[in-house]
Amino acid sequence: MSSVDLSIEVNGMLFENPFILGSGPPGTNARVISKSFNQGWGGCVIKTISLDVSKVINTNPRYAKLKHDKEVIGFENIELISDRPFETWLEECREIKTNFPKKMLIASVMEEYSKGAWQEIIERVQETGVDGFELNLSCPHGLPERRMGMAMGSNPDIVHEVVDWVMEVAKIPVWAKMTPNVGDPTLSAKAALDAKADGISLINTILSVIEVNLKTLRPMPTVEGHTVPGGYSGIAVRPIALRHVMEVAKAFPQTKISGMGGIHTGYDAAQFMLMGSHTVQVCTGAMIQGYGVITKLIDELTDFMTGHGFTRLEDFIGHSLDYFTTHADLVERQQEAKRTQAGKGNLDDRTWQGEIASETDSLTAN
Numbered sequence: 001m002s003s004v005d006l007s008i009e010v011n012g013m014l015f016e017n018p019f020i021l022g023s024g025p026p027g028t029n030a031r032v033i034s035k036s037f038n039q040g041w042g043g044c045v046i047k048t049i050s051l052d053v054s055k056v057i058n059t060n061p062r063y064a065k066l067k068h069d070k071e072v073i074g075f076e077n078i079e080l081i082s083d084r085p086f087e088t089w090l091e092e093c094r095e096i097k098t099n100f101p102k103k104m105l106i107a108s109v110m111e112e113y114s115k116g117a118w119q120e121i122i123e124r125v126q127e128t129g130v131d132g133f134e135l136n137l138s139c140p141h142g143l144p145e146r147r148m149g150m151a152m153g154s155n156p157d158i159v160h161e162v163v164d165w166v167m168e169v170a171k172i173p174v175w176a177k178m179t180p181n182v183g184d185p186t187l188s189a190k191a192a193l194d195a196k197a198d199g200i201s202l203i204n205t206i207l208s209v210i211e212v213n214l215k216t217l218r219p220m221p222t223v224e225g226h227t228v229p230g231g232y233s234g235i236a237v238r239p240i241a242l243r244h245v246m247e248v249a250k251a252f253p254q255t256k257i258s259g260m261g262g263i264h265t266g267y268d269a270a271q272f273m274l275m276g277s278h279t280v281q282v283c284t285g286a287m288i289q290g291y292g293v294i295t296k297l298i299d300e301l302t303d304f305m306t307g308h309g310f311t312r313l314e315d316f317i318g319h320s321l322d323y324f325t326t327h328a329d330l331v332e333r334q335q336e337a338k339r340t341q342a343g344k345g346n347l348d349d350r351t352w353q354g355e356i357a358s359e360t361d362s363l364t365a366n
């Protein structure tokens with residue numbers, strides 16, 4: 001039997017493993033959520049819901065893939081929130097919780113800038129028995145045209161106000177999901193935490209133009225010849241997501257973070273935890289690899305932990321945060337290393353000879 005325990009308690013919610021399906025197509029109805037739970041996922045954040053779906057009209061196509069060789073390295077979507085009726089979702093949340101009492105079901109919700117609407121959605125959804133909420137303050141396309149999603153989440157004053165409305169009525173844990181389309185991710189996170197959010201989820205997708213078709217000269221995904229900038233996700237966004245998680249974890253060390261953005265393997269998940277994530281979410285990784293990837297994710301995370309002698313997730317969550325410092329400190333450390341041992345030679349800007357590829361290699365971490 002493995003001596004590794006992957007379970008974790010976060011804000012009073014007990015996850016049998018830290019792998020949660022991120023809000024999006026993987027959690028789009030009760031049928032698929034049940035399928036994922038049967039395959040071993042620890043939890044699911046449902047596709048974002050709102051009170052009035054009559055305004056949610058999707059396009060087809062709404063996805064585009066960026067490939068390198070045959071591998072999908074980046075994914076853009078212009079999908080809106082759930083287009084399924086609110087009442088149907090209430091029934092399905094009840095049904096899922098009855099059938100899977102030990103799996104964590106988190107309701108992603110979004111509303112217009114109205115205290116009444118936010119409080120109504122929270123009160124009605126929490127009656128179904130869901131375990132927690134994730135506030136979608138971060139969808140970067142479509143919804144901002146209605147002053148929702150990222151239009152709210154990139155304004156710390158509005159984040160504070162909305163989270164405050166929610167916390168007045170919420171009886172279960174609330175995570176605020178943040179946008180990466182800002183310079184300093186700590187500002188909106190601080191506003192949410194000041195308003196007493198229980199945790200922070202990040203990142204939502206990055207605004208992008210994935211590709212221009214060189215035959216038609218039309219940007220992708222093309223809908224009747226036109227498009228809008230969409231949300232970028234998948235492997236390519238992982239370094240940006242890790243940076244955002246790191247910034248928030250360092251600024252608010254006690255905060256429970258659910259990290260995501262480009263997690264395709266258990267080793268990717270380990271990196272998010274080393275940056276301070278308590279749980280990890282997978283959206284594009286599941287869309288590309290299928291729900292069955294959960295077995296591989298668990299095996300790889302277990303392998304990482306066994307290799308280091310970690311028996312519980314808490315043994316290494318946030319471990320690598322201490323290794324971030326300032327540039328000035330890096331220089332000082334390197335000068336000190338050179339004094340005490342033969343440190344690496346510096347290639348300063350005068351010494352480049354024009355062998356640019358090998359000179360780049362000589363400055364690259366391995």
Ligand SMILES: Cc1cc2nc3c(=O)[nH]c(=O)nc-3n(C[C@H](O)[C@H](O)[C@H](O)COP(=O)(O)O)c2cc1C
Pocket residue numbers: 022023024025047048075077079080081082108136139177203204205232233234235237260261262263281282283284285
């Ligand atoms: C097709 C698609 C639909 C998405 N829909 C939602 C959504 O309804 N609500 C939400 O909060 N995030 C949504 N997301 C964002 C993901 O939950 C996640 O934050 C983002 O994609 C980064 O993680 P990933 O690289 O694992 O996909 C969606 C992502 C994709 C690819």
